[in-house]
Amino acid sequence: MNNVILNLIEGVFAFLFLLGLILLVLRYIALPILALILSPILYTLNAFLRIIMFFIIIIKKIVLFLGSLFGVKKQNNIRKDYYKESDYISWEDFMDDDPKDKINDSPYSILGVSPDDSLDTIKQVYRNLSKVYHPDKNKSEIAESEMKKINTAWETIQKEKSLIK
Structure with a gap:
């Protein structure tokens, strides 16, 4: 009976040791490598989205300008901008x-x-x-x-x- 309990405790400690080892490998090896791989991709995606936002703002200004030329009144109850630069x-x-x-x-x-x-x-x-x-x-x-x-x-x-x- 005592051998069974000792073997069980030994197994639990071995499991916890392996789990800790796996977590250390993930924390200090796998995640930094993953961050290095994904960082340029996300950076490029961010730059692409900024370019799209820039063109949307330009198109919005052109539409508002053309609307003002042809007498379209701006609606005051619609929020002027969907985001502020300081929130981004x-x-x-x-x-x-x-x-x-x-x-x-x-x-x-x-x-x-x-x-x-x-x-x-x-x-x-x-x-x-x-x-x-x-x-x-x-x-x-x-x-x-x-x-x-x-x-x-x-x-x-x-x-x-x-x-x-």
Whole structure:
């Protein structure tokens, strides 16, 4: 009887060990390889969908312009746009969630400017980004974290530029 129980316990431990090993292989080998394979495909799909959205917006503007030429009145009860640019999260932003990557971000790359740009140019870019990601305008958690990064980058650049002068 004791041998049966010991064999059962031994079998359970062997099963748990194999399950843990399989999960480790999935986590550290299979999923990163799958992400590497799917990433370019999804990136290309995202670019394609952006192009389609661009053409839809252009067609919409042409239709509205032609409608205004021929006296068609715009209906006020229909929502003007189906989405806001600030609500849209691109595939690059979604994939850029690795904390290791964020350590290497320079303040200039966060704001999307060059170190050679003037402080006035950088300030204008900072203000535009603040309008998009400000918590009063965009309630998402991503916007809140982006706003913190933007503010930190702006403060760092201000200090750096004031030391250079």
